[in-house]
Amino acid sequence: METLAHQFDDVEQQREASTLGMWIFLATEVLFFGGMLLAYSVYRTLYFSAFAEASRDLDIVLGSVNTAVLLCSSLTMAMAVYQAERGNVKRLVRFIGLTMLLGTIFLAIKFYEYYEKYKEGLIPGAHFTWHGSDADHASLFFIAYFILTGMHALHMIVGLGLMSVLAILAWKGRFTPAYYTPVELGGLYWHFVDVVWVFLFPLLYLVHRSS
Secondary structure (H helix, E strand, O other): OOOOOOOOOHHHHHHHHHHHHHHHHHHHHHHHHHHHHHHHHHHHHHHHHHHHHHOOOOHHHHHHHHHHHHHHHHHHHHHHHHHHHHHHHHHHHHHHHHHHHHHHHHHHHHHHHHHHHHHOOOOOOOOOOOOOOOOOHHHHHHHHHHHHHHHHHHHHHHHHHHHHHEEEEEEEHOOOOOHHHHHHHHHHHHHHHHHHHHHHHHHHHHOOOOO
């Protein structure tokens, strides 16, 4: 059963407060990523040619695969919430595990992309190597790329930690059809991280690909 904290009148009020708290937290995350995306969009507009040329050096196949992986992880997370609602512990743990597996695959692909950029000398800094035109603004693109995808990857790692805790609690029987709020809130966080990538992928990987 859900433990009622002393500051709440009843269980329903506690659930509503928990959900509201998560939405407020996600709103701050929207502002966090929104500020970075706004800055990126401004520079992309100012130096569109350089950003388009640099963007074409990203691996669109790996980016597309990662997009599909995250969309599938949103499905498995939704199924986890569905199973929690029905009190099916084994399936709940199974879907949380699948969500974690897909998240791990995403990170593995992303870190492989980082390694490839390191080998190509595309890490911004003193040793940045660019054989195209406008190296300074190409470097600016990769600064934005590593900051945006790096912060997203960090949020994914946090999400995996959260899923691990939920899986352990689920296995111990802490969730029932009457109480599965943490699973719902964990799902909200996971879906948010997935939605952020849905914006990052076209903004970073699809900059004027036709030219």
